[in-house]
Amino acid sequence: MKRKIIAVLLTACLSIGLLAGCGNNASETDDSQVKSEPSATTETADTSAAKEPEVTITVLTRYAGSDVQAQWLQTMMEKFSELHPNVTFQDDSVADEAAYNNKLKTAIATGNLPNMWMQYGAASLVEYAKNGLAMDLSSLLEDTEFTLGLADPTLSSYNLSNYGVDGIYALPFAMQPEVIFYNKDLFAQAGIDKVPETMEDLIAAFDKLNAAGITPMGMGAKDTWRLGHFYNCIVYKKAGVENIKKIGSREAKWTDENIVETLEILKSFKDRGAFEENFEGIDWSTENANFLSGKYAMICVPLWFIPTAEASEIADSLDFFQIPYFEDAIEYKDNSAVYTDAHVYNGKLEGYEKEITLEWAKFTHSAYSEEVRLKVCNQLPGRSDINTDGYEMSPLMEKALVLNNELTTYGGDVFEYDEITSMQDVIRNSLVGMMLGTSPEDTARSIQAEIDNNQ
Amino acid sequence: MEQYHRNKKIIFLFLLPALLVYIIFECIPVLQSFYFSFFEWPGIQGVPLAYVGLDNFKALINDAQFHRAIANILLFVLIGILTQLPIGFFFAILLYYTKHGQKFFKAVYFIPMILPVTATGLLWQFILKPNETGVLNNLLSKLGLENLCTGWLVNSKTAMMCIILVTTWASAAYYIVIGLAAMNSIPDEILESATIDGANTWKRVIHIMVPMIWESIKISVVMIITGVLKVFDMVFVMTEGGPNGLTHVPATLLYSQAFKYNHYGIGSAISTIMFMISLVITIVSLKIMNKEDKKSATKERGGRKVWRQV
Structure with a gap:
């Protein structure tokens, strides 16, 4: 009898757990603050359902798991399906960068x-465009x-x-200075x-912070993108x-005097004590945690860090300034240095599938979409025409919006302009190597040798 | 039963499934990899392979990263043989002579072998973290040995050695088991008669046990060599070949070239070179050990002759 009771209780717990898990769907996000209504630019849901064929749009992004923009993607897919009931989605997104790259390469x-995937940098698009893979x-x-x-x-x-290559093969998205x-x-x-x-002020600040026994800047260079990002700046x-x-x-060339000078400056920051000892072995999560626990005075990071900063215990002490x-x-x-994700669309598509994928492209880059990103995900919008009525923006977000609107000349990661796929690793690894002693x-x-060897 | 043993067709039929699996999943990929090493391909369906002759091999000959990876793997093999085998067999001898709690110690020593390599790598990565976040540096600081603290996995003098020693820690247990099994197969009478003749433990180990488990030692050496030459997981988990390629071994470099940079031809060329190196090192090591065998056999025969003449 005792066993039966325990079995019933365990089954009940399991069922409740399952129901709770299913109920907490990512698409059921709090988008009540989003004032604009999504709109389809072709036909309304009622008419389209009658004559348009069934289509499955496959999406491969990194907006998954704990990524804050996973909620945005879920919401957009749900809203688009409401407008086009004949469209279903297959979301193959995966947050981890290596897993994402492997999936895309296999595809x-x-x-x-x-139908849609994420792209970093223009140069690596060239092969896709030349071979008709990108629309x-x-x-x-x-x-x-x-x-x-x-x-x-x-x-x-x-x-x-x-x-x-003539044409435009990617839509920039989510600009992050x-x-x-x-x-x-x-x-x-x-x-x-x-x-x-000025940089001179920054160096003076390093000296003052060091004198006060405070580590001036966090740098988790084990994750090589950290040093790579700082170098971009x-x-x-x-x-x-x-x-x-x-x-x-x-x-x-990389060996040109003006470029070598920039490398010397980066190295001089280490010599000046800008970073803690052995920072080459520290990863981003440690750097992040140390900054948010008040161990470092500064970290150099894109504006996507705002939600993390605002959620931290020392949120009131945090602010940002331009490079x-x-x-x-x-x-x-x-x-x-401004980073953009970009969305690329399958160049092999034809007929209605191509038409509806283009519709999806416009929908996910519309003012409504950016409003969802801001209000649901607390992410900096990539459009200037979004409706912010009734949304109380945090001071950091307000400042970020102003900064974004003031941007004039910007570039992504330095390797993004190179067609050689190994440049990302070669440049970032070489920067770490320089910090470990290379001149x-x-x-x-x-770095230049990699280019010369691949000509 | 006897007629089955003599019927070559039946023997072949029984061997066929395993042979097919071996050919399809081992031989063909090796040959394919050899073939691809003469081509380049951007990884896009529909784009044909471009024949580049020996260019991939030439690129590797001029590649400093590849040189470092080869140097690292040779060091890995050398230190691997000098640590994994002696440590494994030393503990095997200790366990052989342990009367009480042998099973317990056997289980304890075998734990690193049970752990997945990923878990072992992560565990040691945490131990070897730089600054006060690392357990080892923390311990050294508490012992007043701050001057020894370093970024173990970023310092060019320590990074590769740390990975090699962690691999030894994780693999030595395997050779404890092989050694112990070999020692247990030595007939007790031989060791007992040696003891009666006045041989101490050291003499028994050197003059009786080692020669009698020589075949196991030979197999272990070959296993260490082949195992180390293809090592990937431990390096990948601990450093991913970094910082700046400092700890790359051929397998991690191959992965980067083929799967990160889309240089499938160069990746195939690395695997072809590694195949050749593995083959040469294995054959040479077996030859050296077989020579040792012959020498000792000749000595033994010579010894018997002398004994008979006397």
């Missing part, structure tokens, strides 16, 4: 392409109502004309009363975005 190698989105430029609200209305970030988050209390403790405006402010693009188009500029390179003051000149030579 490309086998020809089983998803030419130039027709979207004719829809000025759609493009005018975009942060990049001409879609120039993904213009491949430098690589001999790199900034420096700082701990106001630690700054005050070190006697820094004004945020650094230095190189754009010192040598300009165009000069990096010229390396991609082979008009300039300082170099007094002797004032002409590049407005050059910034800036040798670092430049080893």
Whole structure:
């Protein structure tokens, strides 16, 4: 009898657990704050359902699991299905970068392409565009109502004309400028009363913080993108975005004097005590945790960090400032490192499937979509025409919106302008190698050697 | 039954399934990899393979990362043989002579072998973390040995050695089991008569046990060599070949080239070179050990002759 009772209780617990798990669907997000109504630009749901064929849109992104934008994707798929009941979605998204890359590579190698996938950088798109894997989105430029609200209305970030390819093959999404988050209390403790405006100010701040026994900047360089991101900021402010693009188009070299100088600056930051000892073995999660526990005064990270900062225990002490500029390179003051995810669409699609995929592309980059991202995911919107009525924005988010609207010249990761796929690892690893003792000149030579060997 | 043993057709029929599996999943991929090492392919369906001749091999010859990976793996093999085998067999001898709690110690020593390599790698990664976050550095600091603290997995002097020693920690148990099994197969009478003749433990180990388990030692050496040459998981989990390629071994470099950079031809060329190196090292090591066998056999025969003449 006792056993039976226990069995019944366990079964009940299991059932409740299952129901609770099913009930907590990601798509059931709190989008009550979103004021705009989604709209289909082709036909209404009632009429489309009658004559349009059944279509499955396959989506492969990194908006999954704990990624804050997973909620956005779920909401968008749900809303799009409401507008087009004949459309169902297959969401193959996976958050982990390596797993995502493997999935995408397998899809490309086998020809089983998803309708939409995520892309980092323009140069690696070239092969896809040349081989007809990516859809030419130039027709979207004719829809000025759609493009005018975009942060990049001409879609120039993904213009491949430098690589001999005509057309637009990716839609930029989620622009995230790199900034420096700082701990106001630690700054005050070190006697820094004004945020650094120039690199010279920043170096002076390093000295003051070190004198006060505070680690100036967190740098989890074991995850090589950390140092890579910081270097992007230095190189754009010192040598300009165009000069990096010229390396991609082979008009300039890594061994050029102005580029080597940027490497020297990065190395000098370590020598100046900007980072803690052995930071090359620390990962991003440790860096993040240390910053949020008040161990570091600053970290250099894109604005997607805002929700994390606001959710931390020291949220009131945190703020951010723009990457300082170099007094002797004032002409590049407005050059910034800004990261964009981009969405690419299957170039092999035809007929109605192509039409509805383009519709989905516009829907996910519409003002409504960006409103969902802001209000549901607390993410910086990528359009200027979103409805923010009735939404109380945090001070950090307000400041970020202003910053985003002021951006003029920006570039992504330095390797994004290079067609050679190994450049991401080679550049980032070489930067870490430089911190471990390689000279800036040798670092430049080893990066350039990768290009020369792959010509 | 006897007629089955003589019927070659039946023998072949029984061998066929295993042979087919071996050919399809071992031989053909090896040959394919050899073939692909002369081509380049961007990883896009429909794009044909481009014949590049020996370019992939030439690129590797000029590649500093590949040189470092080869140097690392040779060091790995050397230290692997010098640590995994002696440590494994030393503990096997200790266990052989342990009268009480042999089963308990056997189980305890075998624990690292049961753990998945990923778990072992992560465990040691936490132990070897830099600064005060690492257990080892923390311990050293508490013992007043701050000057020994370092970023174990980023310091060029310690990174590779740490991975090799962690692999030894995780693999030695395997050779404890092999050693113990071999020692248990030695007839008790031989050891007892040696004891009666006045041989101490050291002499019994060196002059009786080692020669009698020589075949197991030979197999263990070959297993260490082949196992280490294809090592991937431990390096990948602990450092991913970093920082800046410092701890790359051929298998991790192959993975990066083929699956991260889409250089499938270069990846295939690395696997072809590694296949050749493995083959050569294994054959050479077996030859050296067989020579030792012959020498000792000749000595033994010579010894018998002398004894008979006397």
